Amino acid sequence: MPERKIRVLVAKPGLDGHDRGAKVVARALRDAGMEVIYTGLRQTPEMIAEAALQEDVDVVGLSILSGAHMSLIPPILKLLKANGQEHVKIFVGGIVPDEDVPRLKEMGVTGVYGPGAPTEAIVNEIRATFKPAR
Amino acid sequence: MVKPNIGSILSGERIALARLLSEVENNSVAGQATLDELFPHTGKAHLIGVTGAPGTGKSSLVNQMALNYRAGKNPKQVAIVAVDPSSPFTGGAVLGDRVRMRDLAGDPGVFIRSMASRGSLGGLARATAAMVQVFDAAGFEVILIETVGAGQTEVDIARLAHTTLVVESPGLGDEIQAIKAGILEIADILVVNKADLPGVENTERALKGMLGLAHPVAKVFRHHGQDMVSAGREPEGKALWVPPILRTIATDGTGVAELVAAIEQHAKHLHNSGEWGRRERARLEAELEGLLTETLVKRFREGVTDIRYEKMVDRLVQRKVSPWGAVKALLKGKNGFTAKAQD
Numbered sequence: 066m067p068e069r070k071i072r073v074l075v076a077k078p079g080l081d082g083h084d085r086g087a088k089v090v091a092r093a094l095r096d097a098g099m100e101v102i103y104t105g106l107r108q109t110p111e112m113i114a115e116a117a118l119q120e121d122v123d124v125v126g127l128s129i130l131s132g133a134h135m136s137l138i139p140p141i142l143k144l145l146k147a148n149g150q151e152h153v154k155i156f157v158g159g160i161v162p163d164e165d166v167p168r169l170k171e172m173g174v175t176g177v178y179g180p181g182a183p184t185e186a187i188v189n190e191i192r193a194t195f196k197p198a199r
Numbered sequence: 200m201v202k203p204n205i206g207s208i209l210s211g212e213r214i215a216l217a218r219l220l221s222e223v224e225n226n227s228v229a230g231q232a233t234l235d236e237l238f239p240h241t242g243k244a245h246l247i248g249v250t251g252a253p254g255t256g257k258s259s260l261v262n263q264m265a266l267n268y269r270a271g272k273n274p275k276q277v278a279i280v281a282v283d284p285s286s287p288f289t290g291g292a293v294l295g296d297r298v299r300m301r302d303l304a305g306d307p308g309v310f311i312r313s314m315a316s317r318g319s320l321g322g323l324a325r326a327t328a329a330m331v332q333v334f335d336a337a338g339f340e341v342i343l344i345e346t347v348g349a350g351q352t353e354v355d356i357a358r359l360a361h362t363t364l365v366v367e368s369p370g371l372g373d374e375i376q377a378i379k380a381g382i383l384e385i386a387d388i389l390v391v392n393k394a395d396l397p398g399v400e401n402t403e404r405a406l407k408g409m410l411g412l413a414h415p416v417a418k419v420f421r422h423h424g425q426d427m428v429s430a431g432r433e434p435e436g437k438a439l440w441v442p443p444i445l446r447t448i449a450t451d452g453t454g455v456a457e458l459v460a461a462i463e464q465h466a467k468h469l470h471n472s473g474e475w476g477r478r479e480r481a482r483l484e485a486e487l488e489g490l491l492t493e494t495l496v497k498r499f500r501e502g503v504t505d506i507r508y509e510k511m512v513d514r515l516v517q518r519k520v521s522p523w524g525a526v527k528a529l530l531k532g533k534n535g536f537t538a539k540a541q542d
């Protein structure tokens with residue numbers, strides 16, 4: 066169907082202050098033809114899961130710079146699953162130490178990107194995940 | 200995908216609702232079929248359009264209005280459809296209206312859905328009307344539809360909604376700001392948001408001046424030092440609705456209770472005057488006409504080979520045939536819809 070678009074929720078969980086990185090990614094995804102629902106700062110796991118449900122997204126992109134990824138991501142995954150959205154792919158951007166990456170992937174996170182990662186890498190991986198669009 | 204079960208929609212299952220909204224937005228066969236079944240359950244909701252220039256505070260206002268509808272002894276189920284433009288170049292979009300609606304998080308009586316305009320001319324997505332029908336059938340009593348005002352969009356939203364709010368805000372270059380004449384023809388309620396900022400009086404005055412021109416029957420008189428607008432009477436004795444001008448501060452909720460009261464007043468006016476029924480009829484007729492046009496064009500194009508069609512375009516470009524001549528030639532000898540057999 067030509068109208069099918071990849072829908073991505075971009076959220077910033079946790080309490081750290083700025084969302085410049087998240088906005089850059091949101092724009093890059095838009096420029097790649099995706100529909101990005103941008104939710105802004107200080108989102109709780111409940112808010113993220115609720116928005117992902119209402120917006121029926123394919124992807125949730127999380128920007129976490131506080132280092133709190135290991136405590137923020139499991140509840141989000143749990144809530145998505147409880148809502149019947151286990152098919153949603155999770156991408157994480159931010160400061161994640163190397164040793165945490167395999168642990169996150171084990172939990173079900175699809176991609177993890179450091180602060181310097183080129184946005185094309187994220188775009189390409191999301192596209193690859195949805196080829197052909199679901 | 201399997202056809203969504205309408206029972207789960209009618210019983211308010213959120214994941215089923217969210218998925219059906221996608222099907223309907225994508226105009227899938229399953230979505231259409233479900234919508235057919237749901238249609239008898241529609242026609243109950245009050246559809247409220249919120250339009251206005253970028254950044255006037257529409258989302259913040261929608262947030263406050265929803266809070267108001269959710270408060271009190273008789274909270275209403277509120278759905279919000281927030282439409283933002285798609286990029287004409289990439290087809291992508293950043294939909295950011297939820298940022299201003301965080302107060303509504305966690306309330307099971309509210310459902311917020313963002314949608315991109317997906318290249319529809321007006322900016323109001325083609326599927327908006329259909330998505331609204333889904334919410335209506337699902338039992339949402341109030342449906343707030345936010346859309347950035349840009350030319351045709353405003354007309355589209357006014358056609359879809361029962362009550363249309365046009366949101367202005369001060370300081371966009373004051374009176375010369377883009378208060379477009381056409382807006383008064385579609386506004387049921389005029390909102391001057393950001394009433395905490397300097398220049399409110401100017402914006403309000405500009406609106407009032409235009410209102411006086413647009414509604415000559417309305418008499419503006421002074422009462423206790425305030426300008427009051429009295430509705431004139433139409434010949435048949437039906438009360439005339441004169442759009443009120445209301446001040447709000449969407450960041451703290453000032454004036455929102457009054458705004459919601461005015462919206463309710465408008466709904467009452469529509470019912471009492473018979474206008475509600477007329478608007479419903481006009482809206483459904485416009486929808487039918489739009490679908491008919493779309494379907495007929497599509498069906499016709501399926502019956503004309505690309506080669507034949509392209510040749511006709513070539514002839515147009517070479518000025519060998521006029522556009523009307525081309526239409527006549529393409530439709531020739533047939534009603535055009537079974538042209539396949541001929542080709």
Ligand SMILES: Nc1nc2c(ncn2[C@@H]2O[C@H](COP(=O)(O)OP(=O)(O)OP(=O)(O)O)[C@@H](O)[C@H]2O)c(=O)[nH]1
Pocket residue numbers: 252253254255256257258259260296299347392393394395396447448449450451
């Ligand atoms: N001072 C003041 N600022 C306001 C008011 N209402 C909204 N804002 C601010 O105006 C900005 C835009 O508000 P939004 O609610 O996003 O406006 P919008 O019309 O939905 O914007 P678009 O959807 O982008 O067209 C935000 O920074 C709001 O905080 C108000 O009453 N007073």
Ligand SMILES: [Mg+2]
Pocket residue numbers: 257258259295296345
């Ligand atoms: Mg907005």
